[in-house]
Amino acid sequence: MIRSLASLIRSSLPHTRLPATVYHRLAHPRTLNTTMSSKAPDLDKIESAKRKAAFKAVEEHFNSSMRFVGIGSGSTIVYGVEAIKAHLEKNPPPPNHMNWFVPTGWNSRKVIEQAGLLPIAFDSLPGDALLEVCFDGADEVDEDLNCIKGGGACLFQEKLVACRSKKFVCIADYRKDQKRLLTNWPSIPIEVAPIAHASVLRELRLIGSPDAKLREHSLAKTGPIQTDQSFYIIDAPFKTLLSPLDEKNGSRADGKDGVWSVDTLAARIKQINGVLEVGLFHGLNGAQAQAAGMQGGQRPVAVYFGLEDGEVMVRRAPELEK
Numbered sequence: 001m002i003r004s005l006a007s008l009i010r011s012s013l014p015h016t017r018l019p020a021t022v023y024h025r026l027a028h029p030r031t032l033n034t035t036m037s038s039k040a041p042d043l044d045k046i047e048s049a050k051r052k053a054a055f056k057a058v059e060e061h062f063n064s065s066m067r068f069v070g071i072g073s074g075s076t077i078v079y080g081v082e083a084i085k086a087h088l089e090k091n092p093p094p095p096n097h098m099n100w101f102v103p104t105g106w107n108s109r110k111v112i113e114q115a116g117l118l119p120i121a122f123d124s125l126p127g128d129a130l131l132e133v134c135f136d137g138a139d140e141v142d143e144d145l146n147c148i149k150g151g152g153a154c155l156f157q158e159k160l161v162a163c164r165s166k167k168f169v170c171i172a173d174y175r176k177d178q179k180r181l182l183t184n185w186p187s188i189p190i191e192v193a194p195i196a197h198a199s200v201l202r203e204l205r206l207i208g209s210p211d212a213k214l215r216e217h218s219l220a221k222t223g224p225i226q227t228d229q230s231f232y233i234i235d236a237p238f239k240t241l242l243s244p245l246d247e248k249n250g251s252r253a254d255g256k257d258g259v260w261s262v263d264t265l266a267a268r269i270k271q272i273n274g275v276l277e278v279g280l281f282h283g284l285n286g287a288q289a290q291a292a293g294m295q296g297g298q299r300p301v302a303v304y305f306g307l308e309d310g311e312v313m314v315r316r317a318p319e320l321e322k
């Protein structure tokens with residue numbers, strides 16, 4: 001069952017999109033490992049951890065009367081969609097009620113459709129509609145719930161959808177859980193306009209990422225990976241990022257000597273001409289945004305980590321713990 005679901009996402013991708021994830025992970029093999037050791041990852045254990053986390057996240061944050069729900073991209077969200085489908089089968093929506101699912105790209109739309117759920121494009125949402133929740137995965141999560149996303153070249157639409165949702169609920173496995181970002185995951189994915197990629201690379205080098213690289217297909221003749229917006233992705237390694245707590249405690253995070261915090265680096269990268277979006281999901285979460293009179297937030301309100309021992313660990317924003 002687990003294998004067939006994992007293969008669903010792969011089989012649903014055209015050749016132009018699949019390598020975005022696959023080649024990035026091949027280029028950074030340590031992202032597949034549970035630790036930095038040379039031990040081969042236990043793929044069945046990882047898939048089972050993702051699935052358990054997904055079912056718990058959906059159980060706690062989804063119900064059949066929801067109208068609009070966001071669906072992220074990647075291999076983990078496939079289990080989130082499976083869990084939603086199972087929930088709807090057991091608990092059908094009220095009569096004449098439709099549950100609409102907002103995809104975050106081509107791959108996500110395919111997963112929604114193949115599960116028999118109803119997709120609605122982001123730009124077809126009624127003007128004032130907020131999504132009740134969006135479920136998505138992450139490449140790395142720190143203890144403050146900031147995330148790196150975009151390992152599979154989807155980040156712009158994921159951020160749009162998270163920022164229009166009352167809450168972003170993240171589903172991950174134990175490999176993604178780190179105290180600080182850029183501990184195990186090697187780089188920040190950045191979506192850039194093709195014409196600007198060389199100048200963005202140059203500026204990234206100046207702010208502390210000398211090894212920033214354009215993400216390309218492993219077959220050189222097929223060129224750069226393209227996103228759903230037909231943009232390019234740059235992967236920019238930086239020193240491990242400080243958290244807002246480190247900054248409060250007096251650590252400098254202004255880029256001097258290449259030391260940044262999640263917030264300062266995200267803001268600095270967004271200033272570069274040609275950058276569409278940066279794969280750091282940080283700042284306000286949905287609960288904080290609404291308390292401040294805004295709509296959604298890009299930082300999750302909760303992250304569900306499937307663990308190696310079969311348990312699920314939930315890290316919630318303090319606002320949800322109250």
Ligand SMILES: O=C[C@H](O)[C@H](O)[C@H](O)COP(=O)(O)O
Nearest residue numbers: 074075076137150152153154
């Ligand atoms: O670009 C892809 C998205 O940001 C994914 O949510 C992220 O890469 C996690 O993907 P996966 O669930 O395959 O680890």
